[in-house]
Amino acid sequence: MINSINLQNFRNFKKKVIDFSEKLTVIVGPNASGKTNILESLYLLSSGKSFKAQIEEEMIGYTAEIARISGKMIGLDLEAILTRDVDGWPKKRLLVNGVPKRLIDFAGNFKVVLFGPWDLDLVTESPSLRRRFLDSTLSQVDREYRRAILSYDKGLRQRNRLLFRIREEGISRGQLLFWNQLLIKNGDYISGRREELINFINSKKDINNTKFEISYDKSSISEGRLKQYVEEEIAAGTTLVGPHRDDFLFRIQVNKKETRDLATYGSRGEQRMGILWLKLRELAFVEDKTNENPTLLLDDIFSELDHPHRDVVFSVVGNQQTIITTADEHFIKSFKNSNLIKL
Ligand SMILES: Nc1ncnc2c1ncn2[C@@H]1O[C@H](COP(=O)(O)OP(=O)(O)O)[C@@H](O)[C@H]1O
Ligand SMILES: [Mg+2]
Incomplete structure (x- = not known):
């Protein structure tokens, strides 16, 4: 379970702190407000990799040289630092509690199941x-x-x-x-x-x-x-x-x-x-x-699904920490007692 993330120069976020509910967090925002980017940052903390960037440098804010993505779990701080290709610097550093780790040791600390339109x-x-x-x-x-x-x-x-x-x-x-x-x-x-x-x-x-x-x-x-x-x-x-x-x-x-x-x-x-x-x-x-219950990450899928499909997804939302993004304010009503974040 993740308690919070802190993004610095990650994609369109110069600086952004988000606290997550241990149950349900709903992130609402119009197109291109960075909803998928937030889930990408969570996936990065989970796996050490992006699920969409071809080149990892793509994740660094356009005008920045270095991006930091950190996340707090109970008793565990995860951090990914991305730099542009400058001689002598590794382009990606992954740390657990401040200690540099290899990809295979960084991944798997924070477990997620990601589901998106793709x-x-x-x-x-x-x-x-x-x-x-x-x-x-x-x-x-x-x-x-x-x-x-x-x-x-x-x-x-x-x-x-x-x-x-x-x-x-x-x-x-x-x-x-x-x-x-x-x-x-x-x-x-x-x-x-x-x-x-x-x-x-x-x-x-x-x-x-x-x-x-x-x-x-x-x-x-x-x-x-x-x-x-x-x-x-x-x-x-x-x-x-x-x-x-x-x-x-x-x-x-x-x-x-x-x-x-x-x-x-x-x-x-x-x-x-x-x-x-x-x-x-x-x-x-x-x-x-x-x-362990993995954190369920749902990226803007409700608008893509019809009723029977939505009901299947709704039926499991309460079983683990869940983070949902949506562009459609209208879906928020379906989620009572959620932590609502507007972008
Ligand atoms: N490296 C980057 N630096 C700054 N902005 C970026 C970067 N990569 C993508 N973006 C911006 O992020 C936005 C898309 O964010 P995204 O998470 O896909 O939005 P949403 O899922 O809310 O529709 C686009 O406006 C794009 O220009
Ligand atoms: Mg999106």
């Missing part, structure tokens, strides 16, 4: 979005997963460079072995955890009188598979198998015996209900793994 395309959009869902969920609860992902991504870049050079410069293939081992070791861990998460999600399929499930479309990585694809990989100059090619598919139950692919057969409304189901299962997963 999630509403999760069923139909590209696999990278669904992989990001798996990674951000598992990264919250598992330090070893965070480490494995960083190591895998680094190894993947090196191996791809090598494949390219084997093709272009004809250098020896021997060096592939080292990277193969590294990718297999981390890849096994990553797909194992993803499998567990997917099984957990499927352990409760019901929502609003409908049943959903997801199925893991796993791209396994092993010596055998890498051997099988090595010629194709050299020709392509890139690694073709492994968890970076994973995906999962949504299915909806259509009668007692049958399920169907939600992306192909589901209505828009059913697809959205499937996404709500997934997000609620994410919330349950983080709770189950950590014995």
Whole structure:
């Protein structure tokens, strides 16, 4: 649970302190007033990363050189300091109680489940979005997963460079072995955890009188598979198998015996209900793994949802600390006893 944040030169906020309720906080403001930016700062304190910036420097106020984002939890001060690229300075520093931390040790102290309009395309959009869902969920609860992902991504870049050079410069293939081992070791861990998460999600399929499930479309990585694809990989100059090619598919139950692919057969409304189901299962997963209630961050989603969908979201708002943003004052009436913040 987060008690307050203090933003300095973060996005459009020169200086901004916000106190949060331990139950519900509603942030109201017109378009471009910085609602999503506030949730981005909270996500940054949670994960050490932005959920939308391509380059982290984007988060620093236009005319500033340095941004500070700090948050107070009970007994824990989190801080992220972002600087522009000046020689000798790290561009991002992450601190817990004033002590510098590596990303994998900073992340996971403050747990959040974030839900915004961009999630509403999760069923139909590209696999990278669904992989990001798996990674951000598992990264919250598992330090070893965070480490494995960083190591895998680094190894993947090196191996791809090598494949390219084997093709272009004809250098020896021997060096592939080292990277193969590294990718297999981390890849096994990553797909194992993803499998567990997917099984957990499927352990409760019901929502609003409908049943959903997801199925893991796993791209396994092993010596055998890498051997099988090595010629194709050299020709392509890139690694073709492994968890970076994973995906999962949504299915909806259509009668007692049958399920169907939600992306192909589901209505828009059913697809959205499937996404709500997934997000609620994410919330349950983080709770189950950590014995803590994550903070629920809802970014301007009510205007995007119709009644049955809204009711599903309303039904869980009281279960944990929740921070909601909205541009529409009219939704405020739905939330009694909330801490109201106007931008
Ligand atoms: N680095 C930055 N410095 C100053 N302002 C920024 C920066 N990045 C984004 N903004 C401003 O933030 C505003 C958008 O904030 P956002 O949180 O998306 O608004 P909302 O969610 O309330 O619609 C835009 O006006 C944009 O110009
Ligand atoms: Mg917004």
